[in-house]
Every structure is written in structure tokens, then in C-alpha cells.
Amino acid sequence: MNKVILVGRLTRDPEVRTLPTGNTVASFSLAINRTFKNKDGNVDADFINVSVFGRQAENVGKYVTKGSLIGCDGRIQTRSYDAQDGSKRYVTEVIADNVEFMSSGKNNASSSQGPVNAYVDTTSSVYMDEPSPEMGVDVSVEDPFKNFGSEVSLSDDDLPF
Numbered sequence: 001m002n003k004v005i006l007v008g009r010l011t012r013d014p015e016v017r018t019l020p021t022g023n024t025v026a027s028f029s030l031a032i033n034r035t036f037k038n039k040d041g042n043v044d045a046d047f048i049n050v051s052v053f054g055r056q057a058e059n060v061g062k063y064v065t066k067g068s069l070i071g072c073d074g075r076i077q078t079r080s081y082d083a084q085d086g087s088k089r090y091v092t093e094v095i096a097d098n099v100e101f102m103s104s105g106k107n108n109a110s111s112s113q114g115p116v117n118a119y120v121d122t123t124s125s126v127y128m129d130e131p132s133p134e135m136g137v138d139v140s141v142e143d144p145f146k147n148f149g150s151e152v153s154l155s156d157d158d159l160p161f
Contacts, residue, residue, distance in 0.1 A: 002075040004094050007102065008032035010068050011047060016061035026057035030070070050074075052096040060099055069103035072096040 008030035016026045031045045038044050050072060052060055064070060074096035083089045 003073065004076055005071070005073045006030055006032060006048060006050070006094065007069070007071040008045075008048070010064060010066050010070065013066050014060050014064060016057060023053055024055075024057040024061075025051055025053050026060040027051045028060070028064075030072075049091075049093040050096050051093055052099050056096070056099050063101055068101065071100040071102055073098050 011029040011031050014026045014028040018024055028050055030048045034044050074094050077095050078092045080088055080090045
């Protein structure tokens with residue numbers, strides 16, 4: 001099985017082009033934080049090259065820019081080509097089957113609909129696309145469960161399975 005799921009931020013604007021076959025391809029690179037800190041106490045990131053084809057490629061070109069948070073799933077593919085100096089080069093990339101926009105993209109900053117998705121990066125404790133009261137999202141820091149006590153009792157009849 002060859003299956004990859006990624007969530008990260010674009011390191012540059014996507015490059016969209018039309019192939020001789022008429023199919024559209026968008027290429028971009030995702031910066032993805034690792035889940036652990038290095039010996040200096042910093043979180044490193046991996047930079048993964050991604051390509052997506054067809055209608056989704058067109059949408060990537062229209063709606064996301066450098067810094068946009070996206071999720072994608074697909075497969076890892078390795079290809080090779082002959083460089084100008086005669087050496088053989090290998091490229092490993094993710095071919096995305098699905099791409100989901102997880103933050104506002106181009107021209108969506110003034111949208112009254114708010115963010116596409118609020119997301120917290122738990123690896124670096126930095127809030128991304130932080131919701132705000134202007135977007136109609138409750139951002140109070142008060143504990144909503146403070147009046148429920150310390151114990152919750154559930155019977156088997158309360159469970160949906």
C-alpha cells in the first residue's frame with residue numbers, strides 16, 4: 001500500500017501549467033513540522049514536493065498562495081531523468097489525489113464566511129488561522145465544563161454503538 005496524508009503550509013505559490021495532453025498540473029512544496037524537537041530544542045520541518053492534476057490543480061492555482069495551510073492525500077512516486085551533464089537524476093514527490101484548503105486563500109481575507117477551517121498546530125503551540133469574534137466563533141477562554149463537576153457517569157445505553 002502506498003498512501004500518504006500531509007498537512008502543511010505552502011513554501012511558495014503553486015506553479016500551474018498545462019501539459020501537451022491538455023491536462024493541468026499544479027506543483028508546490030509543503031513545509032511540515034516534525035512532531036519532536038531536535039537536540040537544540042527547536043522543531044524542524046520537512047519540505048515535501050507535491051503535484052496534483054486536473055480540476056484540483058486549477059483550484060490550487062486559483063485559491064492558495066505561499067503560506068496557505070492545506071491537507072492532501074495521495075501516493076509517493078519516484079521518477080528519473082537524464083540531466084544536461086549526462087547524469088541520471090531521481091525525483092521523489094507526492095502525487096495528490098485530493099487537496100483540501102484549510103486556511104483562507106487568495107482574495108478570501110475579506111470574506112464574511114470566516115475561515116475554511118480553524119487549525120491548531122500542536123507541535124509548535126502556535127495558533128494558525130486563529131478564530132475571532134468578528135468571524136462569529138466563540139473564542140472565550142472560560143472553561144465550558146466548569147459546572148459539570150469532576151466525574152462523568154455514562155451507561156451503556158448512552159453510547160451510540
